[in-house]
Amino acid sequence: MSEKTMDLRRVGLKVTHPRLQILRLLEQTDPERKHLTADEIYRLLNEQGEEIGLATVYRVLSQFEQACLVRKHMFDDGSGRPMQACYELHDGDHHDHMVCLETGDVIEFVDEEIEERQREIANRHGYDIVEHSLVIYVKPKKSA
Amino acid sequence: MSEKTMDLRRVGLKVTHPRLQILRLLEQTDPERKHLTADEIYRLLNEQGEEIGLATVYRVLSQFEQACLVRKHMFDDGSGRPMQACYELHDGDHHDHMVCLETGDVIEFVDEEIEERQREIANRHGYDIVEHSLVIYVKPKKSA
DNA sequence: ATTTATGCAAATAGTTTGCACACGT
DNA sequence: ACGTGTGCAAACTATTTGCATAAAT
Numbered sequence: 433m434s435e436k437t438m439d440l441r442r443v444g445l446k447v448t449h450p451r452l453q454i455l456r457l458l459e460q461t462d463p464e465r466k467h468l469t470a471d472e473i474y475r476l477l478n479e480q481g482e483e484i485g486l487a488t489v490y491r492v493l494s495q496f497e498q499a500c501l502v503r504k505h506m507f508d509d510g511s512g513r514p515m516q517a518c519y520e521l522h523d524g525d526h527h528d529h530m531v532c533l534e535t536g537d538v539i540e541f542v543d544e545e546i547e548e549r550q551r552e553i554a555n556r557h558g559y560d561i562v563e564h565s566l567v568i569y570v571k572p573k574k575s576a
Numbered sequence: 577m578s579e580k581t582m583d584l585r586r587v588g589l590k591v592t593h594p595r596l597q598i599l600r601l602l603e604q605t606d607p608e609r610k611h612l613t614a615d616e617i618y619r620l621l622n623e624q625g626e627e628i629g630l631a632t633v634y635r636v637l638s639q640f641e642q643a644c645l646v647r648k649h650m651f652d653d654g655s656g657r658p659m660q661a662c663y664e665l666h667d668g669d670h671h672d673h674m675v676c677l678e679t680g681d682v683i684e685f686v687d688e689e690i691e692e693r694q695r696e697i698a699n700r701h702g703y704d705i706v707e708h709s710l711v712i713y714v715k716p717k718k719s720a
Numbered sequence: 721a722t723t724t725a726t727g728c729a730a731a732t733a734g735t736t737t738g739c740a741c742a743c744g745t
Numbered sequence: 746a747c748g749t750g751t752g753c754a755a756a757c758t759a760t761t762t763g764c765a766t767a768a769a770t
Contacts, residue, residue, distance in 0.1 A: 559714035566710045570703035629752045
């Protein structure tokens with residue numbers, strides 16, 4: 433029994449073809465390209481001959497999100513075009529994101545100093561942090 | 577001639593009633609409540625007897641955004657409900673946001689240490705920062 | 721056999737746009 | 746008068762939902 437099958441069982445979801453395929457896709461994609469929109473997932477799967485409806489993709493992703501199998505992000509690329517949610521496999525660890533506006537690459541990072549300062553700021557104002565989201569939008573450095 | 581009128585002239589927009597009213601609203605609201613959605617602006621203005629269409633509110637806000645008179649944010653309150661853009665007057669200075677999930681209050685802050693670390697991280701990966709967005713989602717501390 | 725998933729099409733929510741009229745300059 | 750801006754209604758996009766069928770346990 434595959435690992436994916438167990439993942440699904442563990443979170444109480446039936447092991448169906450669409451769910452396995454979506455998991456597979458999210459696992460396969462390479463590091464800088466593993467943040468996919470619902471539509472990308474839909475398109476990629478159908479290109480590979482898997483006939484899976486867009487509604488199913490959305491439903492499955494939102495179930496996965498609730499089950500903490502995936503994380504959902506809203507990267508506002510600032511560029512005005514309509515914003516789409518994108519999803520990545522949930523690896524357990526928290527990390528922030530750096531999005532390259534030219535290539536669309538997404539680099540993940542963690543900086544303990546930044547994390548600490550955030551806690552301090554929240555604390556100073558009498559709050560506890562529930563969550564936070566840090567996205568740095570970047571462009572490749574023009575090396576002279 | 578009012579300050580608002582000059583703001584509009586300066587960015588090349590005609591001085592119209594809807595634009596003045598929207599500016600006024602954004603200026604008047606108190607610090608923790610000055611991040612308004614298009615719909616809130618529409619509703620507030622109409623409650624005050626200003627008959628301004630929702631489409632106009634959207635159009636004006638997006639013109640203001642391009643003119644750097646306002647900033648647009650997408651606060652994903654995590655809670656699953658549909659996400660709406662919200663707008664605040666652009667004061668020139670950059671700042672990050674802390675959103676209270678219980679009251680909806682928005683606290684602004686800047687931390688030079690965090691800013692610096694971000695530059696460092698981008699730099700280390702060969703990127704220049706174009707922009708960044710840091711939102712801390714918090715809940716009031718339960719004081720024992 | 722029973723429960724849960726799926727696909728399709730229709731619904732929804734936020735936002736945008738076309739067009740005829742009204743307003744600012 | 747001229748060029749913009751506005752309001753309304755209709756269009757659009759991302760996402761969700763109702764329902765009849767199909768698949769998983």
